[in-house]
Each structure stands twice: as C-alpha cells, then as structure tokens.
Amino acid sequence: MDWTAIRLLYLSELRSALRERSVLINGILVPLLMYPLMMWVMFSGILFVTARFESFASRVEIAGLPAEHRGILDSLDEDGRTGINEVAAPPAGAASAYREEVEERLLAGELDAALIFEATGDPPGNAAVSLLSNGSSDRSRSARGRLERALSAERSAWLERIAARHGLDGAEWQVFDVRSNNLATGRQMGQFLMGMLIPLFFVIMIANGCLYPAIDSTAGERERNTWETTSTLATRRLNVVTAKYLYVATMGTVAGALNAAAMVVSFRSFLGPLFARLGGGDGGGLAFELPLGSLPVLFLTAVLLGALIGAAMMILAAFARTFKEGQSMVTPVILLVVFPVIVLNDPGMAFTPALAGIPVVNVVLLLRQAIAGNVLWLQLGITVLANGAAIVACLWIASRVLRIEEIATGAFEGNFFQFLRRQLRPAGGKA
Amino acid sequence: MSTVQVEVQGLSKNFFDQSRGEVNAVQQVDFECRRGEILGLLGANGAGKTTTLRMISTVLQPTSGTARVLGHDVASEPVEVRRNLGFYSASTALYPRLTARETLTLFARVNKYPAERTKSRVEEMIERFGLGEYAGVRIEKLSSGMKQKVSIARTVVHDPPVLIFDEPTVGLDVLNALDLQKAIQELREDGKAILFSTHIMSEAERLCDRIAIIDKGRLRACADLEGLRAATSRHYLEDIFVHYVTSHETPDQD
Structure with missing residues (x-):
C-alpha cells in the first residue's frame, strides 16, 4: 500500500466533495439540521393544535340535570368558554324524538355537545347519562372533553359526599388506593426513548451520507470521464479504491456523528420542554442526556456503520456506468440496513453475544445499550470483529470487481446479469 | 541513434461486444518510439489506435504481446509504466x-x-x-x-519521458488545435518520446517524425513520410493512407 498516494487521493476526494452542494446538503446539513427542524415543527404544531383546541367556545345543551348535580354547571362555568343551554328532561314519550332532534343539531353544527340525563330513581341523584358529540368536528371534540371532565369531577365529589355521610374516608370508598411509582429516573426514561428513536435515524443518516459519495466516486467519475484520468495515476488501483473507500466511509461517519449530536441537542431543547408542557409542567420527569461514557461507543458505531455501509455501496456502485444507474443500484442498500433496525425496535430485546455476531444488527443493539449507559464489553468486541470481517469481505469483493477490465473502464454493455454470467463462465469462454 | 523509449511487440487485444461478439480490436501490432520523436498512429475511427494507446498506458490489459515503456512491462509493472508516462485523451477529463x-x-x-x-x-x-x-x-x-x-x-x-496524445485535437477549434500542436512540438524538443494518434492527415503530416498506419486493428505501415512515399509511389499522405487501407500492403518497417 502506498499511503502517501492514498492520503493525497483521499484529501483530494474530500476537497472535491466539500465543494459539491449535494454532498454538503446530504452529508452535513440534513443530518445536522433535520432533527432540530423536525422537532421544532412538531413542537410548534402540537402547541398550535392544543392552543386552538383549547380556545374553542363550546355550545352545549344539558337536559334533565338532577338538582343534586348542579355542580356540573359550576365546573363548566369555570373556564368561561362554555355556553350552556339547560333544558328540562323531555316527557317520557318524547325522549326519543328529543334525542333525534339533538343529534340533527349536532350534525348540522348548531350544537357542539349534549348531555342528556335520565334519572334512574334510587338512590336520588343517580342517572344514566348520554354524552352526544360529533367526532368529525374539532369544536365538538373539544366540547366533549370539557363535559367529560366536568362529569368526572362531579362524580368524584358526589361519591365523596356519600362516603362522608357513611363515615368513610377516601381510601375506604375507593377500595384500592393505587400509588404508582416509576423507579426509572427521568434520565433513564429519556435514554430509553432516545434508544428507541436514535438508532433508526442514525442508520438512515449514515446510509444517506455514504450514498452520494459512493456513487460520485465511481459512476460519477465514469460519467465525467475522469475515471480514465485516475487510472493513469502512478499508483496501484487498490490504492485508488482504498482512498475512495475511506472518503465514502468518512462522509458516512461524519453524517452519523453530526446526526447523533444534533439529535441529542434536539431532544434536550425541544422534546424535554414538550414533555414538560404536555405532562402538566413537571417535565414528565424526562431528561435527555447521554452518559459521557457512551460518546466513544456512539462514535465507534458511526465509524463501523459508515465503513460497512460505504463498502457495501461501493461494491454495487462499481458496476454503474452513470450516476442514475448508481442511484438505482445503491438505494436498495439503504432498505437492507434499515430493515433490521425496524425489526429490532423492541426495547425488550437482549443484546446477546450471538446477536453481536450479526453485522448492522449488532451495531444497532450496541448503540441502544450505549445510549442507555451500558457498555457490554464482550458484545462490543464481537461487534467490532464481526463488522471488521464484513468490511474486509466487502472491500475484497469491491477490489475483485474493479479488477474486471470492463467494469473498471465502464465499458461493459447490455444486460447486467448477462454480463455477470459471462464473467462467471470458465476462462475459455471469456473475452 | 536515440534511445528507444516505447517498445511494442505482437500487441493484441480481444474483447466481447454485445452486438458483434468476440472482437479482435488490435492484432499483432509492433512498433517503437524513441526519445525526441513523435510517432503518429494514423487510422480511421475504430481502427484500433485508442485501444493500442490504452494498452501502452496500462488502462487496458493486452490479450497477448508485450509493450514496454523505458523497459517496464505494461502488464507486470504498470505503476512504473504510469510513472514514466503522461496520457492525454478526450476521455481523460479533469x-x-x-x-x-x-x-x-x-x-x-x-x-x-x-x-x-x-x-x-x-x-x-x-x-x-x-x-x-x-x-x-x-x-x-x-x-x-x-x-x-x-x-x-x-x-x-x-x-515523464514518454507522452501519449490520443486524438488530442478532437473537438477543439482551429486556434486551440494549433496551440496544442505547438505545445507537442515543444515537448518533442524537450526530448520526450511522443505517441500521437489522429485521423487528420494534415496533423500527422505536420507533427509526426514517423507515421504508423493502422487499419482494422493491424499495423499496415510504419515509416517516415518519405519512406511511405517511396514505398507507395504516392505523394500525399491521404493517398498513401487510402493505398494501405485498401490494399493491405505492408512495406518494410524501419
């Protein structure tokens, strides 16, 4: 190996890439800005929808409200955004007609929700309650929510009063006093959520970071007629391929590392406050922080995935004669590497030494463990070895493929599979 | 006599073509090029000039025969060959x-x-x-x-002591083509051995010390203009070229 030539070619590839808009966008800007932007949009969207939902003035009708439950009206009056039309219970024979008329008004949008009480008699105050609303209307859903909250509050107050009359305290009439206690700290819960989300986007971003450089440095060179120029350089083809491969792997790794950093920052800046808002101000107890010890592992996984995906993409891109051909040949690699991530998105899956032997799968599990603050050294070692072997195998295949003259010069013609058959034929039959 | 810098012996190249099947692009080509000399490869499109030059520059592997650049074999010492060679063609973009x-x-x-x-x-x-x-x-x-x-x-x-220019003036306007020819002449004066392929007769006539006529992958003649004239009894290079590609006569090589 001529490391001086490799370094010169590698730096030249990187310099070229950093002057190319597509590489900058796909390899740096998208991984870096996608998540802050995505989460900002999500955050703003949720706030907007919530605010809009809460701002609706509700038009509700309450029929046959028992005197014992006037408290419902007080609850509804509290927010000042509920217009209440209270009517007497319809006569026994007219109940069905009244209900139909209310339903018509709801569907026509003249009314947002209705409560119809039908007294059951004993004990006094007990009633069957129909809550009518139109689920296809935001205003109606908002009104329904307000009525449900008012009913629930009134039911609790009513039961408490009855219990008090019988000399029972809260714990006694509720039978079970459930005191739930999540032993996971907010930080652990945050890490659990990050472990579910980060690997998927991380793999996609690394694959995306490798995609353009892999095609550009092979098929792109053929399309620009620079492949032959490179072929005349006074260095072995293996050195040229190594330099190109290192460039592709670097771009993938950089995309992954930037993406992980951006995601952690986004989680802390957007998702934390969002949970805090949705969780009623206590922050949901979630803290999105990565343990410091997991950062080297995170970087290692970016390197391993960048190196493996880059090598796999270069094998396929080596066959492409044009950029378009390269895109259609290499894109399936993204699907192949994303598939195990989706399948493995089960938080209960243990990272066993056997799973550590499967490339890509092992990196995803290693990443998840690292985010959770656990580093399993045996599995880490197996992961590095397994991926290292896969990378070497891919590079060996890529160098064999590029030794085929027709591929190296981009001169093979006709159907790709016919070409492969010709190559696999015994030497006598080969041109 | 000047040092031989490029030596080609029995060089052949076969390849597979989707429509034509097995193609003998270059067959048993022999020539040499010396220091301070421009050897022109003259041939029609598809005659085998580019394939020959690509084999010498190690872009393609010969099917049989040998080519040496400063004594380095193109098949077994490609890096040394490329180190001593500059290759310019329409398909070597920047x-x-x-x-x-x-x-x-x-x-x-x-x-x-x-x-x-x-x-x-x-x-x-x-x-x-x-x-x-x-x-x-x-x-x-x-x-x-x-x-x-x-x-x-x-x-x-x-x-590099050896330079290859494969149809370098294709696509250039007259002034740029003349500039290029001037540059190539200067390089010859610097003592470079230059292989120059073209299908333009006036270019070959103006630049080349010797001319190798290639047709259908075979070398039909290789001599200086006077030698070609003497061998064919024709004055103009165009006529000489037509004579060789139609009759397939092979004069003595120098």
Missing part, C-alpha cells in the same frame, strides 16, 4: 471541482515527482501554459481552451 493548481499538485505528487520540488514545478507549468490568472479557479468554471491547457500541464507535470 476533476471539475479542483482548481488548476490543486490538479497539477495532485498529479505531480501521486506520480512521484519529488515532494520538495513539486511547488516550483507546478508554478513552472502554470507559467509555461499561461494559467496564472486561472490557477486558483475551479476547472468546471474554465473555458474549454483553458481546460485543454490544464490537461496538457497535468499530463507533463511529473516530467
């Missing part, structure tokens, strides 16, 4: 996103020009080919004339 200076530096360094002298050599090339104003501009932003100058500069920046 890296569009590098500047002229970066391109020259890359080619000088990878082609093993001494690191400590690379900077001054690159500046010398920039000066010689009039690239000064554009040396820091990306190749993609240069005019075709300037690109051509950068291409020649990158071909010679590592000071």
